[in-house]
Amino acid sequence: MKIVSIRRNQRIHIDKLQSSRATHRGGNDLAEVTLVDSKVSQTFVTAFARGLAVIEAFGPGHKSMTLAEVAARIGVDRAVTRRLLLTLVELGYATQTGRQFELTTGILKLGYSYLSAAGLGSILQPHLNELSHEIEETVSVSVLEGAEVTFIARAEMPGRRMAYVVTMGMRLPAFSSASGRVLLAAKKEAEVEALLSVTTVKKQTGHTILQRKALLKIIQQAKADGFAVNREELEDGLIAVSVPLTNRAGMVVASLNMSASTSRMTDQIIIGKVVPRMKDSAEQMSKLLP
Secondary structure, three states, X not given: OEEEEEEOOEEEXXXXXXXXXXXXXXXXXXXXXXXEOHHHHOOOOHHHHHHHHHHHHOEOXXXXXXXXXXXXXXXXXXXXXXXXXXXXHHHOOEEEEOOEEEEOHHHHHHHHHHHHHHOHHHHHHHHHHHHHHHHOOEXXXXXXXXXXXXXXXXXXXXXXXXXXXXXXXXXXXXXXXXHHHHHHOOOOHHHHXXXXXXXXXOOOOOOOOOOHHHHXXXXXXXXXHOOEEEEOOOOOOEEEEEEEEEOOOXXXXXXXXXXXXXXXXOHHHHHHHHXXXXXXXXHHHXXXXX
């Protein structure tokens, strides 16, 4: 496998390429690039490669950057970098606040397309099975997709019957579920408010919270607490607890959830047993997430 390098630390892997190296000056930094022969260059899309380089420029220590900083990191002039960044913003993969740019959780769709194909559920399953056995309840993992959460893995305790069954691929409203609220808590308040403004929150039970101010306050509390609890808002007699799942870079990418009957789940059990054990399990799972 050969490497096409737009910059020393921004590499794009191209299989079976024969290439020769040259250097050029981009911005204020000397960037290293690879020149390929005419046959290969006809299939290589430079604009696409630059777009990927912009995405890869963000990471630990570079969560938020200015246009100039991004241009310097990828070795491309500011005019081109500006168009690339604004394209990512328009597609929902990045946000702009003043002069600062940041990636959004929308970028996770790219990685999770691969993880879904690679069997993310099977990777996390041993941890889910262990957690379910320890707390003796149904547990699951879900990801945020717009105003909904989608369940991608689950484990249940044999013999625990519940009216509300969590199934793979099941979707729930993000603003009315514990999993959705803990995932929304990882987003910027302005993003959450904007999403809520275009989302219809439907009444599921007599306990469903519909007031927008109350929902925003609950999401802010979930961020402060590091977990979210949902009591009978989706199903009478059902309680759910969720904690965030981060990847190795510290970005919230999914939620780890527990659902149980209200008859056997008290606040004392939730705070004293369930939440600490879920957080421990989430920490172990996070090591498996890129």
